[in-house]
Amino acid sequence: MLKAERHTYIMTKLDAEQRVSTIDLAHELGISEDSVRRDLNKLHEKRFLEKVYGGAIPISEKNKSVFDIQIVNESKKKEIGVKALTLLNDGQVIIMSGGTTNLVFSKLIPPLLKATIYTYSLPIAMQLSQYPNIDLIFIGGKMQKNAMVTIGIDVLQVLAKIKADICFMGVSSIDSRQGLTEMGYEVSIVKKAMIESSEKVICMFTSDKLNTRKPHVVCELNKLDTIITDLPEDDESLIEFKKSGIKIL
Known part of the structure; x- marks a missing residue:
């Protein structure tokens, strides 16, 4: 499977399940866990997902306005x-x-x-x-x-x-x-x-x-x-x- 196809698979699965596991993706895609981590890192760099320990989750507050300013006190x-x-x-x-x-x-x-x-x-x-x-x-x-x-x-x-x-x-x-x-x-x-x-x-x-x-x-x-x-x-x-x-x- 090409890298672009893997990325599409990961994003589709993430959209459906709201979380993906490095181990599960490696098994489903037939590649090593290191390869999955590299894919997740690349998608994280592009702000398509948020990489977390053991996998990835959707970007939180992706469409938050720049004027939604957090005010302390x-x-x-x-x-x-x-x-x-x-x-x-x-x-x-x-x-x-x-x-x-x-x-x-x-x-x-x-x-x-x-x-x-x-x-x-x-x-x-x-x-x-x-x-x-x-x-x-x-x-x-x-x-x-x-x-x-x-x-x-x-x-x-x-x-x-x-x-x-x-x-x-x-x-x-x-x-x-x-x-x-x-x-x-x-x-x-x-x-x-x-x-x-x-x-x-x-x-x-x-x-x-x-x-x-x-x-x-x-x-x-x-x-x-x-x-x-x-x-x-x-x-x-x-x-x-x-x-x-x-x-x-």
């Missing part, structure tokens, strides 16, 4: 988003960074809010595109695929021309001494530009981001106006931030 991020809603007003010019906290927040925005919102996050732009009274400007540029945000000189040039009332900034790491930091250099540069283009900067993050550091500095605490977390504002872990003059929600 979603309930905490909803709590943060509800607090942030108090800062929204009709007529504002808003900048929103990426991140799942801002994505959750964008889903909570009142449907009839009248505002202009700039974002470099593709998932957030897709969410905000559903709001009839929001003038949405997606800032195009080179796509950073893992985070689905744009980066580079094109993004910086657009941000340099914006005069925003408020910036809702997602946070990777925040420390009372180091300020905001990011893992990626290019994202840190874009966030710096967002801050410079905004009258007020609102940082939103879950408490696990507190007192952590990443390699690239975004800004010191004196650049921030408000931080919003899932913690009560009188939590002792926020004392140093209060001392710096930042408002806590």
Whole structure:
């Protein structure tokens, strides 16, 4: 039997039984188990099936949308988003960074809010595109695929021309001494530009981001106006931030 015929046989059997065994396939196809494993490896590489110990199973969630984003600590991020809603007003010019906290927040925005919102996050732009009274400007540029945000000189040039009332900034790491930091250099540069283009900067993050550091500095605490977390504002872990003059929600 030719290799293409074997592959067709394997996929047909997998479709019918939802699992195939290396030993069974070797017996049915009259070839060695090593040959079957090579066939399964090839089909796995092509994303036709998922190779597992002793055989193979169908690809899980094969047709899952790229926008079906898994959100960790979603309930905490909803709590943060509800607090942030108090800062929204009709007529504002808003900048929103990426991140799942801002994505959750964008889903909570009142449907009839009248505002202009700039974002470099593709998932957030897709969410905000559903709001009839929001003038949405997606800032195009080179796509950073893992985070689905744009980066580079094109993004910086657009941000340099914006005069925003408020910036809702997602946070990777925040420390009372180091300020905001990011893992990626290019994202840190874009966030710096967002801050410079905004009258007020609102940082939103879950408490696990507190007192952590990443390699690239975004800004010191004196650049921030408000931080919003899932913690009560009188939590002792926020004392140093209060001392710096930042408002806590």
